[in-house]
Amino acid sequence: AQSVSQHNHHVILSEAASLELGCNYSYGGTVNLFWYVQYPGQHLQLLLKYFSGDPLVKGIKGFEAEFIKSKFSFNLRKPSVQWSDTAEYFCAVKTDSSYKLIFGSGTRLLVRP
Amino acid sequence: DAEITQSPRHKITETGRQVTLACHQTWNHNNMFWYRQDLGHGLRLIHYSYGVQDTNKGEVSDGYSVSRSNTEDLPLTLESAASSQTSVYFCASSDGTGHGYTFGSGTRLTVV
Numbered sequence: 001a002q003s004v005s006q007h008n009h010h011v012i013l014s015e016a017a018s019l020e021l022g023c024n025y026s027y028g029g030t031v032n033l034f035w036y037v038q039y040p041g042q043h044l045q046l047l048l049k050y051f052s053g054d055p056l057v058k059g060i061k062g063f064e065a066e067f068i069k070s071k072f073s074f075n076l077r078k079p080s081v082q083w084s085d086t087a088e089y090f091c092a093v094k095t096d097s098s099y100k101l102i103f104g105s106g107t108r109l110l111v112r113p
Numbered sequence: 114d115a116e117i118t119q120s121p122r123h124k125i126t127e128t129g130r131q132v133t134l135a136c137h138q139t140w141n142h143n144n145m146f147w148y149r150q151d152l153g154h155g156l157r158l159i160h161y162s163y164g165v166q167d168t169n170k171g172e173v174s175d176g177y178s179v180s181r182s183n184t185e186d187l188p189l190t191l192e193s194a195a196s197s198q199t200s201v202y203f204c205a206s207s208d209g210t211g212h213g214y215t216f217g218s219g220t221r222l223t224v225v
Contacts, residue, residue: 001172049212099163
């Protein structure tokens with residue numbers, strides 16, 4: 001069965017620090033990849049997504065992610081985090097055999113002012 | 114504007130009771146999904162539907178059922194609520210391209 005792994009469950013950073021959250025998936029076929037953010041008490045919001053083309057994807061709020069097919073990875077990055085980035089981040093995968101979105105377990109990011 | 118709405122936002126119920134959570138979307142999406150969110154587990158798929166009269170089990174379907182009688186609604190029923198089903202439940206829908214997924218605001222269910 002397909003699965004998604006997020007290696008960091010909790011991350012604590014100071015403002016202006018750089019962020020990289022890991023995401024790996026297990027599936028040998030074609031995938032669509034997503035990063036979602038959930039701010040405290042809110043529902044999921046799409047940060048960015050990858051379907052094809054340039055493996056470096058830029059999303060909202062200064063986030064970007066790079067798809068590395070050989071590593072089955074889709075890591076999320078931001079050069080300089082802000083206190084308002086405190087949230088939980090989810091990586092998700094859709095395979096070419098289904099419309100289901102499969103989520104990782106999430107990473108809780110705390111940004112200290 | 115099209116939207117996806119869940120009701121109720123919060124619910125407290127007793128063990129053994131039947132509970133139904135509503136999900137209604139006006140996107141005219143064929144695909145609809147129910148997830149539960151638990152700390153440390155992310156979002157896990159409960160049931161999903163690819164169209165009217167179509168329903169499928171997800172990875173954590175035991176104790177839950179769904180029915181799809183029209184395009185807009187996918188109600189989730191807990192046949193006999195258990196404390197282990199205390200969770201936040203999210204409904205989602207997507208179009209046929211698989212490019213866009215829209216999530217509801219969630220229902221926080223507490224089983225006491």
